[in-house]
Amino acid sequence: MHVKPNHTFEPKIVAFVCTWCTYAGADLAGTARLQYPANTRVVKFPCTGRIDPVFILRAFQKGADGVLVSGCHPGDCHYMAGNFHARRRFAAFRALLDFIGVDLQRLQFSWVSAAEGGKWVEVATELTERVRALGPMREFKELEAQEQWSGAIDSPELQEAYEAVGNI
Amino acid sequence: MNTTAQQLDTTAIAPAVYATITDAICREAEKALESGAVAAVVGWQAGRRQGTAMPAIVTTPADTDKLIFSPACVNNLALYLSKAKKEIRARGKIAIVVKGCDLKALVGLMGENQLKRADIHVIGVVCPGVRGTSEPLAKKCRECTVHTPEGADVTVGTLPELPHFTPAESEELARLEAMTPAERWSFWKEHFARCIRCYACRQVCPFCYCEQCLCDRNRPQAVETTPRPAGNMAWHIVRAMHLAGRCAGCAECERACPMDIPLNLLNRKMAKELKELYGHEAGFEVKEKGPLAEYRENDDQSFIK
Numbered sequence: 001m002h003v004k005p006n007h008t009f010e011p012k013i014v015a016f017v018c019t020w021c022t023y024a025g026a027d028l029a030g031t032a033r034l035q036y037p038a039n040t041r042v043v044k045f046p047c048t049g050r051i052d053p054v055f056i057l058r059a060f061q062k063g064a065d066g067v068l069v070s071g072c073h074p075g076d077c078h079y080m081a082g083n084f085h086a087r088r089r090f091a092a093f094r095a096l097l098d099f100i101g102v103d104l105q106r107l108q109f110s111w112v113s114a115a116e117g118g119k120w121v122e123v124a125t126e127l128t129e130r131v132r133a134l135g136p137m138r139e140f141k142e143l144e145a146q147e148q149w150s151g152a153i154d155s156p157e158l159q160e161a162y163e164a165v166g167n168i
Numbered sequence: 169m170n171t172t173a174q175q176l177d178t179t180a181i182a183p184a185v186y187a188t189i190t191d192a193i194c195r196e197a198e199k200a201l202e203s204g205a206v207a208a209v210v211g212w213q214a215g216r217r218q219g220t221a222m223p224a225i226v227t228t229p230a231d232t233d234k235l236i237f238s239p240a241c242v243n244n245l246a247l248y249l250s251k252a253k254k255e256i257r258a259r260g261k262i263a264i265v266v267k268g269c270d271l272k273a274l275v276g277l278m279g280e281n282q283l284k285r286a287d288i289h290v291i292g293v294v295c296p297g298v299r300g301t302s303e304p305l306a307k308k309c310r311e312c313t314v315h316t317p318e319g320a321d322v323t324v325g326t327l328p329e330l331p332h333f334t335p336a337e338s339e340e341l342a343r344l345e346a347m348t349p350a351e352r353w354s355f356w357k358e359h360f361a362r363c364i365r366c367y368a369c370r371q372v373c374p375f376c377y378c379e380q381c382l383c384d385r386n387r388p389q390a391v392e393t394t395p396r397p398a399g400n401m402a403w404h405i406v407r408a409m410h411l412a413g414r415c416a417g418c419a420e421c422e423r424a425c426p427m428d429i430p431l432n433l434l435n436r437k438m439a440k441e442l443k444e445l446y447g448h449e450a451g452f453e454v455k456e457k458g459p460l461a462e463y464r465e466n467d468d469q470s471f472i473k
């Protein structure tokens with residue numbers, strides 16, 4: 001009988017991929033029957049250039065423990081330069097997330113071509129294993145759970161503001 | 169002694185410096201309006217309360233004597249020339265009074281095709297510094313590199329000897345960078361949790377001129393609009409990301425924030441990153457494409473597997 005192992009942590013990995021290279025690569029992994037952890041949810045985009053950082057943010061907010069973004073190798077982009085633009089955007093976004101305090105080990109970028117079914121398996125497996133070891137992404141979930149802003153009615157900031165108004 | 173006088177004393181800049189600049193601004197504005205070269209001058213005038221200032225749009229030579237320059241002239245007037253303020257631009261050629269940091273915003277707007285150099289007359293002010301909201305001198309002025317604006321049509325004032333200031337904001341940035349990610353997360357979480365989503369930071373920023381902000385959209389909704397901590401975090405990340413490589417560092421967003429969130433720290437960090445990554449510094453030359461709108465084939469990709 002199959003016992004559902006609900007006592008262990010299974011990471012949710014969201015993968016944003018471009019349709020021309022990485023999606024085809026992941027498809028190849030499937031038709032070649034290569035095995036990899038079933039934790040990855042693939043979301044297909046026309047191009048990595050279409051993957052707005054806000055999607056990555058949204059994934060984390062909605063419960064992803066890890067995010068994978070993957071597209072065509074430089075020079076192979078179906079739209080010539082979409083991945084080059086994406087590369088700069090992601091470099092900046094990583095720096096921003098790091099400064100905010102997000103653990104960058106949970107965010108992986110890769111280039112996987114349509115012929116690289118094996119590399120897709122490798123990248124997806126590696127990220128899944130790494131996130132499994134890190135445990136659940138608690139930060140965003142905690143924020144989701146918090147309903148109130150911290151400025152309670154008797155907070156020092158508000159007191160100060162009331163006093164300032166009184167002094168004008 | 170009232171607080172304004174105290175604050176002036178601590179910046180140690182003689183009020184006469186500001187008075188000289190005020191005179192010169194009035195003269196330049198009068199000249200520009202009288203000759204018919206411009207239809208209006210955007211500058212500062214005294215606010216209703218003693219020691220304050222507010223933006224002014226002057227259209228007749230007679231009115232130019234109400235223009236001032238004082239430590240209270242914090243506003244970045246470049247805001248009034250972005251496309252979001254169409255009614256001002258519709259008047260014709262406009263003269264604008266700018267400090268060095270404000271000029272960086274104008275240059276950025278020109279690069280983004282919001283503004284043509286030929287359509288404006290720039291009265292640059294050699295600026296010894298302006299007041300902060302809670303400190304005698306604005307944090308940005310403690311480490312200003314653009315006291316003398318470059319490339320204005322006329323530049324008024326001369327720079328007095330400035331006292332040595334500690335670069336408070338750079339020090340704070342270094343302190344944050346030295347923290348662990350978890351510590352930084354709790355630092356920002358505390359700050360962002362206070363955000364009331366009034367969007368003052370957005371409204372005051374010359375670069376937030378989008379007619380529809382991503383953060384106001386709800387179909388599909390990318391960023392929650394209520395001031396819950398989760399939506400606040402997303403809002404601040406989106407804001408910093410959209411201003412990366414564009415922000416002029418005028419710190420208006422931080423000044424306008426009623427909840428004292430250190431927004432300019434984020435701006436400064438992104439500016440620093442983009443300089444390190446792509447050698448880009450916003451606001452010094454009119455560039456058609458910012459660092460996130462162009463690419464090189466050999467850009468760093470060490471973070472990509």
Ligand code: SF4
Binds near residue numbers: 267313
């Ligand atoms: S940053 Fe520089 S130019 Fe801007 S207000 Fe301060 S001193 Fe003046």
Ligand code: SF4
Binds near residue numbers: 369374376414417418
């Ligand atoms: S983000 Fe803030 S500091 Fe940067 S240009 Fe806008 S208002 Fe000025």
Ligand code: SF4
Binds near residue numbers: 365368425426427428
């Ligand atoms: S001005 Fe301050 S409180 Fe208002 S939306 Fe911006 S960060 Fe939040």
